[in-house]
Amino acid sequence: MDWLTMILNRFGTEILAAISGIIGFFAKWYFDRLQKRKHLETERLDALLRLRGLLTESHSVFLSQNYQAQRLMKLLRAKHGAEVSNGIGFDETFLSLYNQFDAEEKELHSLIRSTTLNSMYRLNNDLSKWIKDCHLFLSPKRTDVTGMRFADCLNDLQLHLNQWLDKYNVWIKQDDRRSLVYLNDEKKHGKKFPEKLESILGEIIQELR
Numbered sequence: 366m367d368w369l370t371m372i373l374n375r376f377g378t379e380i381l382a383a384i385s386g387i388i389g390f391f392a393k394w395y396f397d398r399l400q401k402r403k404h405l406e407t408e409r410l411d412a413l414l415r416l417r418g419l420l421t422e423s424h425s426v427f428l429s430q431n432y433q434a435q436r437l438m439k440l441l442r443a444k445h446g447a448e449v450s451n452g453i454g455f456d457e458t459f460l461s462l463y464n465q466f467d468a469e470e471k472e473l474h475s476l477i478r479s480t481t482l483n484s485m486y487r488l489n490n491d492l493s494k495w496i497k498d499c500h501l502f503l504s505p506k507r508t509d510v511t512g513m514r515f516a517d518c519l520n521d522l523q524l525h526l527n528q529w530l531d532k533y534n535v536w537i538k539q540d541d542r543r544s545l546v547y548l549n550d551e552k553k554h555g556k557k558f559p560e561k562l563e564s565i566l567g568e569i570i571q572e573l574r
Contacts, residue, residue, distance in 0.1 A: 437459065528548055
């Protein structure tokens with residue numbers, strides 16, 4: 366045992382320092398990994414909260430605009446009766462009777478059109494940008510069932526937004542008589558808004574908190 370004691374006496378400090386250094390290295394590596402993971406989760410949650418904010422605002426704007434559209438339709442039905450055809454939707458009705466609008470009807474139509482030109486256009490552009498900036502949500506792990514459902518909804522939303530913007534460019538900008546861009550109305554011009562998106566988004570946010 367004398368040789369072992371001699372080695373320990375001679376090299377013990379160096380060995381302990383080396384072991385301590387190795388432990389310190391792995392401890393720092395693990396700590397940095399945890400910090401990075403926490404940072405990524407925080408960024409992920411912030412992105413999802415931004416999306417929820419945009420969706421909430423978009424829904425509020427839609428309801429407000431739809432209310433004004435129903436007000437205008439009610440005025441037109443009361444005034445024109447048989448000239449208001451069933452099954453053609455708000456915008457086609459407004460288009461067909463545009464030249465007969467009185468001052469109140471013109472005001473409502475102008476308000477509806479302004480909402481499309483400004484708030485709805487801005488929000489749909491912001492949502493499109495969010496999908497582009499946060500494209501990693503479109504490719505979750507196959508084992509992440511909720512993430513896969515969320516990705517499906519985002520893909521549907523992306524298609525819906527693309528079709529909305531396409532219709533906007535040929536429908537609203539080129540004709541002052543047009544006021545609304547609906548995709549899932551009587552004409553079925555495109556993909557409807559994914560109805561399950563907001564509930565699945567809420568599930569994911571709850572999991573991250």
